[in-house]
Amino acid sequence: xxxxxxxxxxxxxxxxxxxxxxxxxxxxxxxxxxxxxxxxxxxxxxxxxxxxxxxxxxxxxxxxxxxxxxxxxxxxxxxxxxxxxxxxxxxxxxxxxxxxxxxxxxxxxxxxxxxxxxxxxxxxxxxxxxxxxxxxxxxxxxxxxxxxxxxxxxxxxxxxxxxxxxxxxxxxxxxxxxxxxxxxxxxxxxxxxxxxxxxxxxxxxxxxxxxxxxxxxxxxxxxxxxxxxxxxxxxxxxxxxxxxxxxxxxxxxxxxxxxxxxxxxxxxxxxxxxxxxxxxxxxxxxxxxxxxxxxxxxxxxxxxxxxxxxxxxxxxxxxxxxxxxxxxxxxxxxxxxxxxxxxxxxxxxxxxxxxxxxxx
Amino acid sequence: xxxxxxxxxxxxxxxxxxxxxxxxxxxxxxxxxxxxxxxxxxxxxxxxxxxxxxxxxxxxxxxxxxxxxxxxxxxxxxxxxxxxxxxxxxxxxxxxxxxxxxxxxxxxxxxxxxxxxxxxxxxxxxxxxxxxxxxxxxxxxxxxxxxxxxxxxxxxxxxxxxxxxxxxxxxxxxxxxxxxxxxxxxxxxxxxxxxxxxxxxxxxxxxxxxxxxxxxxxxxxxxxxxxxxxxxxxxxxxxxxxxxxxxxxxxxxxxxxxxxxxxxxxxxxxxxxxxxxxxxxxxxxxxxxxxxxxxxxxxxxxxxxxxxxxxxxxxxxxxx
Numbered sequence: 001x002x003x004x005x006x007x008x009x010x011x012x013x014x015x016x017x018x019x020x021x022x023x024x025x026x027x028x029x030x031x032x033x034x035x036x037x038x039x040x041x042x043x044x045x046x047x048x049x050x051x052x053x054x055x056x057x058x059x060x061x062x063x064x065x066x067x068x069x070x071x072x073x074x075x076x077x078x079x080x081x082x083x084x085x086x087x088x089x090x091x092x093x094x095x096x097x098x099x100x101x102x103x104x105x106x107x108x109x110x111x112x113x114x115x116x117x118x119x120x121x122x123x124x125x126x127x128x129x130x131x132x133x134x135x136x137x138x139x140x141x142x143x144x145x146x147x148x149x150x151x152x153x154x155x156x157x158x159x160x161x162x163x164x165x166x167x168x169x170x171x172x173x174x175x176x177x178x179x180x181x182x183x184x185x186x187x188x189x190x191x192x193x194x195x196x197x198x199x200x201x202x203x204x205x206x207x208x209x210x211x212x213x214x215x216x217x218x219x220x221x222x223x224x225x226x227x228x229x230x231x232x233x234x235x236x237x238x239x240x241x242x243x244x245x246x247x248x249x250x251x252x253x254x255x256x257x258x259x260x261x262x263x264x265x266x267x268x269x270x271x272x273x274x275x276x277x278x279x280x281x282x283x284x285x286x287x288x289x290x291x292x293x294x295x296x297x298x299x300x301x302x303x304x305x306x307x308x309x310x311x312x313x314x315x316x317x318x319x320x321x322x323x324x325x326x327x328x329x330x331x332x333x334x335x336x337x338x339x340x341x342x343x344x345x346x347x348x349x350x351x352x353x354x355x356x357x358x359x360x
Numbered sequence: 361x362x363x364x365x366x367x368x369x370x371x372x373x374x375x376x377x378x379x380x381x382x383x384x385x386x387x388x389x390x391x392x393x394x395x396x397x398x399x400x401x402x403x404x405x406x407x408x409x410x411x412x413x414x415x416x417x418x419x420x421x422x423x424x425x426x427x428x429x430x431x432x433x434x435x436x437x438x439x440x441x442x443x444x445x446x447x448x449x450x451x452x453x454x455x456x457x458x459x460x461x462x463x464x465x466x467x468x469x470x471x472x473x474x475x476x477x478x479x480x481x482x483x484x485x486x487x488x489x490x491x492x493x494x495x496x497x498x499x500x501x502x503x504x505x506x507x508x509x510x511x512x513x514x515x516x517x518x519x520x521x522x523x524x525x526x527x528x529x530x531x532x533x534x535x536x537x538x539x540x541x542x543x544x545x546x547x548x549x550x551x552x553x554x555x556x557x558x559x560x561x562x563x564x565x566x567x568x569x570x571x572x573x574x575x576x577x578x579x580x581x582x583x584x585x586x587x588x589x590x591x592x593x594x595x596x597x598x599x600x601x602x603x604x605x606x607x608x609x610x611x612x613x614x615x616x617x618x619x620x621x622x623x624x625x626x627x628x629x630x631x632x633x634x635x636x637x638x639x640x641x642x643x644x645x646x647x648x649x650x651x652x653x654x655x656x657x658x659x660x661x662x663x664x665x666x667x668x669x670x671x672x673x674x675x676x677x678x679x680x
Contacts, residue, residue: 068576072506101578108577113570118400118592128578146371163399179578184369215370 014082015187015219016065017041021079023057023064030291034060035077036243037316042187042236047213047220049234049251051227051266055287057243058223062189066106067096084186102132105180109192111172115164121148122160125179132183147178150215152208170201174208181212188213189221194229206233227270231255239263242288242298244316247325259325259342261303297326307341309333404596404673414669420662424655428480431473437628442466449640453647460647463640471633472651478629479610479656482544486609489548491602494555495591501556502563503586513560516553524550528612529621538624543616547609555601562594569593596674600667607663614656630656 023035035057042048050058063069064077065088081088084103088096100106108114115124125144129135135143141160148156151174164172173193180188190209194202206229213220222234230237230251238248239260247260258264265283285302294300296311303310313334315326323330329342338344398406408414442465445451450461450468459468501512528546536542563586566572575585610630616622617631618638625632630652637648 066577068573097579097581099579100576106577108570108574110570114574116571116575116589116593119589127580131579142375143371146374149374150371176574179574182371184371 012085013043014041015044015084016221017080017082018061018065019080019082021061021064021077021081023060023069023077024075025073026075027073032290033243033293034074034290035064036293037079038238038240038243038245040238040245040248042219042221044219045213045217046236047222047234049230049237050221050223050240051225051230051237052240053225053287055290056240058225058240059191061240062106062191062221062223065189066100066104067091068100068106098132101128101180101185102183103185104187104189105183105185106189106191107173107176107180107193109195111169111176111196114176115172117164120161120163121167121175125160125175125182128179129182143182144178147182148175150181150212151175151178152204153178169197170204173197173201173205177205177208177212181216181218184216185218187219187221189223191223192225193222195224195226202229209233227255227266239266242293243290244298245326246299247327249324259323259330260299260327261305261329262299265302265304297328305329309336407675408669408673411669411672413665414672417662417665417667417669420658421666424476424480424659424662427473428476431476435470435473437466437470437474439466441470447643447645449643449645450648452645459651460645462636462648468633468648468651471628472630472655474628475630475633475652476655478540478623478627479613479631480659482540482547482613482623482629483606483610485544486547486551487602487605489545490551490555490605491598493548494552495559495598497552498556498559499563499586499591499594502560503567503582503590505564505567509560512556516556519550519553522550525616528616529619532616532623533621538622538627540623540627540629543613543623547612551605551609555598555605558597558601559594562597563590566590566593596671599674600671603663603667603670607660607667610656610659 018038018040021035021038022033025032025034038057038061040048040050050061052058060069065081065083067077067088069077077089079089083099088099091099115121119127122141122144125147126137126140129140129143130137133140145156145160148159153159153171153174159167159171164175167175177193188209193209194205197205209220209222210233212218220234222229224230234251236249237251237254239246239254239262241262247254247258247263254263255267258267262283265281268281269283271280283302284304288294288298288301294311296309296313297303297306297315300306300310307328309315309328313328315328315331317331319331323343325331328340330340332338332340443451443457443461445461445463445465446454449463450465451457453460457467457469459472461467462471497512497516501509527550528543531546532538532543567590569590572585572589575589580589613622613629614631614634617625617629618634620635622631623629625635633652634649637645637652641649
């Protein structure tokens, strides 16, 4: 779904530029195409949200970027991941280890288990620091304390000597964020950072991440299944389904003027107070068997708008100048002439008017 | 990869200027109760203390170790210090010899106390050798998996397949002439596979823990992750296993020495004492065999109780 041709070495404005990333897992029952050719990019200083159901490949995407997948079941991801002028997939293990933590940092979903129970919080942050920076133990300790302070932990001098089991979930997540920030990374990947936390803490953590992003001039890639979080926090959104990107764009466009039927379905299924007493909307059907993905557009069996080209042709073709959606409603199908159905109608979508093709 | 357009990290700035950034504090802390922090080791010790049998066992073990270290200093075994013999084969326990004497009149008490040194040493050295090799092999196999794992486990299978007793009996006597050091090494080399399998299983499960992924995400290298991050989390079962290896080795030493295929009869160990005492049992001289035997039994019981306590101490789900 590339609208403009991208420079071979990566546009300097784009901190991260993922092109045709594919990560396949070879298991006894067959091949799982967890990530099946995705393209997206993040501009410096911006926030990208990746949303989708469980199993759509969001986490595998982030692990592929960090190259943290276990190689026996996974095979080496193919494609290109341009980061600050280098293709991460072409780096050696040694070079990649230097990138992890210092250029790209990652925080995980479960703060309960992401910290080693036998080490103090300070030791773990200090270790991250000493791994990448040439500093003494004491300087690393100072950095750990300041990192804790920056993430809003009171009394960091005392906290730094505590063990993970002495901290609450929200605080542990703050510690994880502190660890991620301690080496001043350019990109922070947050894989469902608030899913395991209660709503009030969730709000605090999101607020913290926004602030930290500003202060550290950092780019953020936020993975979540929670559209509410996306609406509040991100600049651009990528919607994933079945290992593929179905729609992407600025968050207002995607959430207020969704184009892909899947995105429409997701938004329609959010329960709202105003519709109390009505049946919940659902997307019919279930997520397909990963060993047996539908041909063509893999959302076809569940799509209320499917028509002739859908099961036969993969809609992720280049459509320069066309809308960033992988859907035959928006792109001229092979073998047809004239504009695609929704483009032709200039129709209003369920939640707003559609803009003419030509908007990226 | 320095980027001139990026501003200084607020963390570095705060350290440099000493001016703290203005941050809103986390809400939870306003309601927190202040408790003295306890490390995992302190919690384990608390759990251990609740186990009365374990404490008794530990006392016994420490007494034995004390005897092993200081015994020969306080009550040296003098082969020429002969007491009067009241019966053929030695005197029964009396005021002059609390544990009785052997057939020449040497004190059995001194025998037991001095024998402790070599017997306990065999146990400890065996444990050190077996644990070093077993943990390393198991950790590497468990962490790396794949071909490394297969190779190491085949080695383990090979050693387990060897007839343990036969090798010990033959090797100690024909190659070592009953040298205790050789016996310790052989015991160690034959005891590590069981521990390796255990450690491998532990590491296979630890590998899936999220803090391992988090450490990798920060750039920590594989060896450091294995030995510095994962190993401390596996110490519980390893320590328990190690204590059992000690107990096992002590019994084994007694067994093979009793058969005259272990440590040479001229060295003083509990096993050689049993071997020498055997011939005189038929005369009704029970004390020569009884007291060394009791020492072995007490030591093994003590170690086992201590091991039970350690197992519970390291179980993070037990109450502290």
